[in-house]
Amino acid sequence: MGYAVQGGGLFPHMSIFENVTLIAQLEGWDEEEIESRYQYLFELMNLEPLFRDRYPNSLSGGQQQRASLCRAMMLNPPLMLLDEPFSALDPITRRGIHDEFRKLQRAESRTMILVTHDMAEAMKLADHLVILKEGEIVQEGSLEDVTKHPSDEYVASLLTLQEGGS
Amino acid sequence: MIRLLGILVMMLWLPVSAAYADSKPVVVASKNFSESYLLAEMLSQLLEADGNLVERRFGLGGTLVCYEALTNGEIDVYVEYSGTVSQAILKQAGSLSIEALNEQLRRQDLELLGSIGFNNTYAIAVKASLAKERGLATVTDLARAGDLKLAFSLEFLNREDGWPGLKQAYSFSGEPTGIEHGLAYQAIDKGNIDITDAYSTDGDLERYQLTTLIDDRSYFPDYKAAPLIRRDLDTATRQSLDQLSGLISDDTMRRLNGEVVVQNKTFAEVANRYLFEIGLLEETTKQDSVLWDRLIKNTIIHLQLTSIALLLGCIFGLVIGVLVYRSPNVSRVVVYLAGLMQTIPSIALLALMIPLFGIGFVPAIIALFLYSILPILRNTITALLTIDPLLKRVANAIGLTPRQQLRYVLLPLALPNILAGIKTAAVISIGTATLAAFIGAGGLGEPIVTGLALNDTNLILQGALPAAGLAIIVELLFELLERILVKPHMLKGVLPT
Numbered sequence: 177m178g179y180a181v182q183g184g185g186l187f188p189h190m191s192i193f194e195n196v197t198l199i200a201q202l203e204g205w206d207e208e209e210i211e212s213r214y215q216y217l218f219e220l221m222n223l224e225p226l227f228r229d230r231y232p233n234s235l236s237g238g239q240q241q242r243a244s245l246c247r248a249m250m251l252n253p254p255l256m257l258l259d260e261p262f263s264a265l266d267p268i269t270r271r272g273i274h275d276e277f278r279k280l281q282r283a284e285s286r287t288m289i290l291v292t293h294d295m296a297e298a299m300k301l302a303d304h305l306v307i308l309k310e311g312e313i314v315q316e317g318s319l320e321d322v323t324k325h326p327s328d329e330y331v332a333s334l335l336t337l338q339e340g341g342s
Numbered sequence: 343m344i345r346l347l348g349i350l351v352m353m354l355w356l357p358v359s360a361a362y363a364d365s366k367p368v369v370v371a372s373k374n375f376s377e378s379y380l381l382a383e384m385l386s387q388l389l390e391a392d393g394n395l396v397e398r399r400f401g402l403g404g405t406l407v408c409y410e411a412l413t414n415g416e417i418d419v420y421v422e423y424s425g426t427v428s429q430a431i432l433k434q435a436g437s438l439s440i441e442a443l444n445e446q447l448r449r450q451d452l453e454l455l456g457s458i459g460f461n462n463t464y465a466i467a468v469k470a471s472l473a474k475e476r477g478l479a480t481v482t483d484l485a486r487a488g489d490l491k492l493a494f495s496l497e498f499l500n501r502e503d504g505w506p507g508l509k510q511a512y513s514f515s516g517e518p519t520g521i522e523h524g525l526a527y528q529a530i531d532k533g534n535i536d537i538t539d540a541y542s543t544d545g546d547l548e549r550y551q552l553t554t555l556i557d558d559r560s561y562f563p564d565y566k567a568a569p570l571i572r573r574d575l576d577t578a579t580r581q582s583l584d585q586l587s588g589l590i591s592d593d594t595m596r597r598l599n600g601e602v603v604v605q606n607k608t609f610a611e612v613a614n615r616y617l618f619e620i621g622l623l624e625e626t627t628k629q630d631s632v633l634w635d636r637l638i639k640n641t642i643i644h645l646q647l648t649s650i651a652l653l654l655g656c657i658f659g660l661v662i663g664v665l666v667y668r669s670p671n672v673s674r675v676v677v678y679l680a681g682l683m684q685t686i687p688s689i690a691l692l693a694l695m696i697p698l699f700g701i702g703f704v705p706a707i708i709a710l711f712l713y714s715i716l717p718i719l720r721n722t723i724t725a726l727l728t729i730d731p732l733l734k735r736v737a738n739a740i741g742l743t744p745r746q747q748l749r750y751v752l753l754p755l756a757l758p759n760i761l762a763g764i765k766t767a768a769v770i771s772i773g774t775a776t777l778a779a780f781i782g783a784g785g786l787g788e789p790i791v792t793g794l795a796l797n798d799t800n801l802i803l804q805g806a807l808p809a810a811g812l813a814i815i816v817e818l819l820f821e822l823l824e825r826i827l828v829k830p831h832m833l834k835g836v837l838p839t
Contacts, residue, residue, distance in 0.1 A: 177741075179739040179740050181732065181739075183732065187733060187737075187750075187755070234831075257739075
């Protein structure tokens with residue numbers, strides 16, 4: 177399972193390349209395999225090749241977040257858990273990274289569980305929505321289902337908020 | 343890094359272990375004052391003249407260190423005083439003859455050989471000018487004077503036959519302070535103190551123009567000097583040692599001590615000259631090892647002591663730190679215990695080592711090791727605990743095993759702090775190791791201890807300066823190591839948001 181968190185959670189003592197490829201190295205992948213997967217993901221996420229040997233602290237928040245997604249996808253996991261990965265980014269960066277995220281879904285389709293507080297983000301990226309309130313599931317269904325038939329006022333208010341928001 | 347340290351330690355260890363591997367030498371010890379050094383040197387030269395191999399363990403820190411070392415078989419002989427034997431070892435009051443003492447020492451398998459001749463009893467010393475001005479001739483006069491500043495050596499302050507008894511015998515009212523014996527004369531010379539204890543054969547009495555007060559109530563017992571040995575010592579060695587019997591009078595001893603402390607001749611030179619004078623030895627031209635040789639040898643031993651202790655401290659501190667850091671309670675207990683160790687004064691810890699491990703290299707390393715644990719352990723635990731919890735969570739979530747988390751994430755992130763702990767431990771060890779000379783471990787403390795005994799600032803500096811230099815060099819080396827091992831941005835504590 178791939179995993180990415182808010183802020184990226186990159187290890188500060190490792191270069192971007194080391195961060196992204198650490199698990200593959202430990203899994204015993206051979207050099208070429210690692211290299212080609214790394215190149216592929218880096219291009220996919222629109223990252224500058226010269227970041228390779230930089231340390232996370234010299235990258236912007238959005239760049240760190242993209243590198244973090246590269247790390248999460250390195251082993252090509254069937255399932256990915258993304259815990260508010262984009263919430264600390266400014267709106268413009270976030271929009272850019274949303275586009276790359278969708279590109280990613282098209283390039284390698286897999287199940288991704290994205291946790292977010294941002295309704296707009298959810299509606300933009302999700303096929304299937306699960307709305308939680310105080311740890312309980314309030315409504316679950318396809319994007320269309322939920323937008324057309326909100327199960328209660330809470331869900332309805334969330335949807336209204338997003339319309340005003342973006 | 344650890345492998346590199348290992349090689350370094352091996353290199354340092356070789357020259358000394360080769361010297362230790364020689365066939366069994368007679369181990370001659372002395373306490374840490376000049377007369378004891380001088381007599382031990384005379385005994386050593388007599389033994390060597392009779393074809394024995396001699397190992398000199400001079401400058402041991404006091405009676406009990408020597409006594410424990412002798413009963414444990416760490417040393418073979420040192421010169422002891424009859425009064426010290428009866429009071430400090432046998433715990434009896436009064437002056438006993440050497441024969442009477444031997445009756446009782448038999449139970450401990452120890453024996454005093456024939457008296458060397460002189461009686462070096464305790465004396466109360468005061469500046470000649472002050473004695474004249476205040477009309478002090480006897481200890482009774484002093485007890486009546488009342489307002490003078492008394493400062494006695496710590497051994498004198500604490501011994502039954504020292505201050506506690508003297509205070510009773512003469513009904514003293516004042517309270518003395520403690521002072522290192524080697525520093526007392528300078529203090530009295532500068533007028534910081536008025537009265538101190540002295541040995542009646544002390545060569546310094548003349549140098550500082552001190553006079554001794556008459557013990558008018560005969561309080562101080564006899565302190566006849568004689569070699570103290572274990573009863574199982576072989577006959578040939580006994581005969582070599584016994585040659586000195588009855589050959590040094592009070593005046594002679596005071597003169598010989600004076601040659602060392604006032605004229606700055608070496609122990610070897612004075613011992614050799616006198617033994618030649620009385621026809622026991624041919625005069626030799628053998629010189630003490632030159633300054634640089636001695637300095638290098640002491641520095642090497644010092645580095646061995648500290649590096650081995652530090653290496654053990656690193657292994658122990660890191661392993662324990664990694665094992666316990668997850669449990670705050672266990673961590674607290676472990677750090678508390680390590681801290682407790684730190685509060686034991688170094689001299690006391692070294693003395694505690696003697697009954698367990700004897701004297702010399704091994705107990706010194708153990709003591710230094712115990713001191714090095716706290717900084718390393720505490721920094722390791724703190725460093726591991728203060729790592730950003732998010733990074734710990736990520737390390738776990740991306741599928742690293744606990745061992746991999748430690749190896750690739752936790753330890754590298756903790757490294758700057760751990761290195762700082764090791765650096766602290768190293769610098770502390772280098773300082774503390776100078777005290778190891780008190781239990782015969784050698785090193786840069788040796789010239790310091792000898793210098794204190796001789797009141798020779800020059801000699802003290804020969805130990806203190808290189809030790810200080812060593813501490814600075816080690817500090818710089820660690821900074822270099824830090825620069826090699828740790829990325830610069832990790833030192834500034836810069837973390838990604």
